[in-house]
Amino acid sequence: MNTRTNRIAAVVVCLGVLLLWTGAGRGEDSLRPLKDAVAPRTLDELWRGYDPRAEPLETTVVREWKQEDVTCRYVVFTIGTFKGKRSRLAGFYAFGSAARGKLPGLLHLHGGGQRANLTEVIFMARNGYAALSINWGAREMEGQKPGEPNTDWGRLDATQTGHNTHYRSMQPDDKTLDAVESPRNNNWFLLVLAARRALTFLERQEQVDGGRLGVCGHSMGGKLTTDLSGIDERVCVAVPSCGGSGSATSELAGVSGSGLREAPSAWDAATIDDRAYLGRIRCPILYLSPTNDFHAALDNMAANWRAVPSREVRYAVSPHFNHRHAKEFSVSQWLWLDHYLQGAAEVPRTPGLEVELPGPGGVPVARLRPDRPGEVARVRIYYSIDPHVLTRFWREAPARREGDAWTAPCPVMSTDQPLYVQASAYYPLKRTFKGYQWLEYDGLKEFAISSTMLTRRPQELQRAKVQPSDRAERIIDDFARPWEDWYRLQWANPVVWQAATRKVKDPKWQGGPGAVLAVDVKSPAGGALVARASVNTWGAFGPGGHGEYAAERTLAASSDWQTVRFRVEDFLPCDERTKGPLDGWGKLTELGLCGSGEAIRAGQKIKLGGRRWPEPRQFRNLRWE
Structure with missing residues (x-):
């Protein structure tokens, strides 16, 4: 094709795009107007008459390029026509350049504050998918x-940038569809509709087998994944991450100190909340979320997902994390997707979990019965006595194998406290994946499949005559099981490494008045240690009085153990939002050990730590003195 022809083609494409964006040639609105101004009250009424395949996509390929072995396209297509004007959706579409035959299609739904993820679809394409990541949030596209x-x-x-109020509102305004209060005015409805159109885009690509469509998403994208799976039968398999748990039932919200809340109204619960969609999910679905996630409360999932009618439901629940995953759990999503979309090996079934009340000596006993017990590499059983879902510490109970089951005692300090139990079975990982910078599975030897969570209320413990047998301890962690009770971030970085635990919130390990925090460390090269104290995070102890504090200690260069001590008065506020000094250990929700940090001293922000301390970092006997 010569230069003149190229220019003519470019002009034609630009004119076509201009016509679409100005609404030229548009037909009727995609959604029927309300009859007699009566808004939908149920999910059936909300979606009645809508066909995501009915309207033309009017796809524009803005750009196409090759990224090594993957063909990438920047695309824009039509969501629909609303109030007489088209809505258009951008995204990245990618597939293996050398792929033969039809590929399974995989839809990626980004989270809040994010955008269409080019890296994600390239990763998916390199692992055998034709993948689309849509830019529902309308932030600037990568490389736009x-x-x-x-x-x-x-x-x-x-x-979120233009209409953030309407994730929890149905009220009309100049940016909504209906002139009366209506679930069609809620952002979540529009986003699920856009995701349904994205499925239509995928199934119509020449590289895609439209009978093999999967969906996955994180955070807000996790909720969208769940809801899309419940309303669109084209979804063959789904993995919601950190989203889709549904709001709290009235019973859960009524638990004192839980930090859980109900849907804004019964109307919202029937049309917008995940709970409206969960009872319709019939495709295989894996719930990927950590124990302490702020966006998808584990307690809500355990209650609400009982309504999922699918025969194939799995869980992968990372202990101690909030809004991220340990690799043994995140890799399970790819095993799950690959099984249903590419015919890879079957994933073990959800392990059965029981709680015996009481067990021997009046102590509760947890019992896990994993699928394929002969293949199990290890089992981890956790329990907690804290009703606050976001800040509770999950104690690991030592599990012992008994035939095809693993049992663990779960001693409590009082029967006035609830008991929460959750567990995971780990299996050998026999697959490899072509990863990327923040999703690299090289060297990973195991994957994990979790149970759901079981709850036993105080009245159940008392009725069963459970005997309080646990006692408070001054040793917080002897590190005989290094970092098992912590989550770690950027651990390979010698300057900004950090580890954190919620163990100090558990009554068993709380610091009393006048206590001094001490730990033994070994640092042949010297350096610095920063301790970070989080107070009343998420309002765990009631409203007000929350903050972040930090203190620093210089480490002597020595191959011998040295004791580092922190007193309450050593801690400085980390930011302007933290008001007043740290006034004790009683409202600690998290303790961090870090390589660096920031604090405010005399009104000035200062740097703490920041000296190189490469691995191995050796600790022992973190304790109260």
Whole structure:
């Protein structure tokens, strides 16, 4: 094709895009107007008459390029016409350049504050998928050039930047569809509708087998994944991450100190909340979320997912994390997707979990019965006595194998406290994946499949005559099981490494008045240790009085053990939002040991630590003195 022809083609494409974006040639609105101004009250009424395949996609390929072995496309297509103007959705579409035959299609739904993820779809393409990541949030696309189109919701707005109020509202305004209070005014409805159109885009690509479509997403994308799976039968398999648990039932919200809340209204619960969709999910689905996630409460999932009718439900629940996953759990999503979309090996079934009340000596006993017990590499059983879902510490109970089951005693300090139990079985990982920077599975030897969570209320413990047998301890961690009760971030970085635990919130390990925090360390090269204290996070101890504090200690260069001590008065506020000094250990929700940090001294922000302390970092006997 010569230069003149190229220019003519470019002009034609630009004119076509202009016509679409100005609404030229548009037909009727995609959704019928309300009859007699009566808004839908149920999910059936909300979606009645809508066909995500009915309207043309009017796809524009903004750009196409090769990234090593993957073909990438920047695409824009039509969501629908609303209030007389088209809404258009941008995204990245990718597939293996050398792929033969039809590929399974995989839809990626980004989380809050994020955007369409090019790296994610390239990873998926390298692992055998034709993948689409949509830019529902309308943030600038990665590598977007001046003049290139992006997501444009037209006369509506379902974004966080332009209409953030309407994730929990149905009220009408100038950016909503209906002139009366209606679930069609809620952002979540519009986003699920856009995701349904994204499935239509995928199934119509020449590289895609439309009978093999999967969906996955994180955080807000996790909720969208769950809801899409419940309303669109084209979804063959799903993995919601850190989203889709549903709001709290009235019973859960009524538990004192739980930190859980119900849906804004019964109307919301029937049309917008995950609970409206969960009872319709019939595809295989794996729930990927940590124990302490702020966006998808584990307690809500354990209660609400009982309604899921699918025969194939799995859980992968990382202990101690919030809004991220340990690799043994995150890799399970790819085993799950690969099984149903690529015919890979079957994933073990959800392990059965029981709680015996009481067990020997009046102590509760947890019992896990994993699938394929002969293949199990290890079992981890956790329990907690803290009703606050976001800040509770999960104690590991030593598990012992008894035939095809693993049992563990779960001693409590009082029968006035609830008991929460959750467990995972670990299996040898026999697969490899082509990963990327923050999803690298090289050297990973195991994957994990979890149970759901079981709860036993105080009245159940008392009725069963459970005997309180646990006692408080001054030793917080002897590190005989290094970091098992912690989560670690950037551990390979010798300067900004950090580890944190919620163990200090558990009554068994709380610091009393006048206590001094001490730990033994060994640092042949010297360096610095920063301790971080989180107080009343998420309002765990009631409203007000929350903050972040930090203290620093210089370490002598020595191959011998040295004791480092921190007193309450050593801690400085980390930011302007933290008001007043640390006034004790009683409201600690988390303790961190870090290589660096920041604090405020005399009104000035200062740097703490920041000296190199490479691995191995040796600790022992973290304790109260």
